Amino acid sequence: MRDLFFVHYSEERKDKLDQKIKELRGGAVQYALKARRSGYYTCCDSTHIFLLQMEVWKYGVTTKKDQTRRYSLKYLNESDLLFEEQFKGTLEDCLIEEQKKIFHYALLPENLKRKVILIRPPGNKIDH
Numbered sequence: 001m002r003d004l005f006f007v008h009y010s011e012e013r014k015d016k017l018d019q020k021i022k023e024l025r026g027g028a029v030q031y032a033l034k035a036r037r038s039g040y041y042t043c044c045d046s047t048h049i050f051l052l053q054m055e056v057w058k059y060g061v062t063t064k065k066d067q068t069r070r071y072s073l074k075y076l077n078e079s080d081l082l083f084e085e086q087f088k089g090t091l092e093d094c095l096i097e098e099q100k101k102i103f104h105y106a107l108l109p110e111n112l113k114r115k116v117i118l119i120r121p122p123g124n125k126i127d128h
Contacts, residue, residue, distance in 0.1 A: 029061070030088075030097040031060055031061070031084060031085050031086055032056050032060075034056055035051040035057055035082075037080050041122055044124065044125045049118075056121050057081055059105075061098045071083060103127065105121050
């Protein structure tokens with residue numbers, strides 16, 4: 001068995017770790033992905049649900065300073081989604097904000113009007 005203490009990382013791997021740490025310390029953004037148009041969108045269990053334009057599909061957090069590093073414009077356009085920055089702060093504060101929004105989604109007016117009320121946004125498969 002190899003002694004893990006003697007494994008050496010390449011400069012590229014060290015640089016990648018340094019970049020990740022820098023991103024984590026540099027703050028974060030809590031965002032929502034919203035329907036660009038009214039229509040059917042994939043739901044958490046691979047079914048489809050009708051969303052009106054600008055209704056929430058997913059809440060998330062990113063440490064990427066540029067939204068296109070989190071979601072490509074191609075993905076957003078093909079998925080008919082808009083990226084909306086909702087909160088900026090430390091990673092911890094953004095994760096807390098994201099959790100509040102996911103858990104409170106069930107009480108949003110846009111969700112309460114549905115025949116079947118969702119416990120979280122359709123794009124959030126789990127509570128984080």
